[in-house]
Amino acid sequence: MSTESRIQIETKNLNVSFHDHVVLQNIDIKIPAKKLTAIIGPSGCGKTTLLKSFNRLLEIQDDVKIAGQILVDGKNILRPHLDVPDIRKKMGLLSQKPYPLPMSIRDNVAYGLRIHSNKNKDEIEKTVEHCLQEVGLWNEVKGRLHDPASQLSVGQQQRLCLARAIAVEPEVVLCDEPTSALDPLAAQQIEKLLLKLKKDYTVVLVTHTLRQAKRVADYVIFLYFGMVIEQGPADIFFNNPKNPETKAYLSGEIS
């Protein structure tokens, strides 16, 4: 990571367990602002758990223990009495399968604006159009904004979810394997969008597709059995990894 990058998210000795089963252990990572950071590692290594910890989504599950620190812009979001909706507003989330809300295309994007902003009706309409433009969906939906979002194709729904996430102007966009349920063309569109979005947002992408991480990542964090094995700038990580386990993972010897 270049020295001038601001750190958006940093964890210090983060430990997470479910029902006393340790899932993340001594996690110390730094995620640079306005870059695309890929979190990679085999199935079950804790990628989703780590991502969910960033917007305090973990604790809605039963019997979870979280210890350590998660600093967002230098402030520990695990401290008591924190405004959790405020943290979630800062962090848009795009999940593996698109979950449009059971309402119209337009209302999906306007939904968060009504809660999180004091924009008037005209401003809301402008923002809806702008966000749909940003995700390349405007031309496809401008004639049917009041149709149910469920009528869109899966790829369109995923772009709609991205539009909904950015409508409330988050600082970070967290993506959990956002292309794995999509056909190759729709996946490519989402990948391109993530690359575009990092100009304005910090993008954190969980993927278990090494090829995808190679294509898009500026910075990589490799998790294995709940531990960070290696992290660093993508070119160094892929071309000159230091850790033998990273080398084995990259060469396909472990999966």
Ligand SMILES: Nc1ncnc2c1ncn2[C@@H]1O[C@H](COP(=O)(O)OP(=O)(O)OP(=O)(O)O)[C@@H](O)[C@H]1O
């Ligand atoms: N709510 C939960 N209760 C109990 N165990 C959980 C819970 N959520 C996750 N785990 C366990 O934590 C470990 C890490 O899970 P996680 O979903 O973070 O992995 P992952 O790296 O995202 O895997 P995948 O690539 O398959 O999505 C797994 O062993 C999983 O079974």
Ligand SMILES: [Mg+2]
């Ligand atoms: Mg996962």
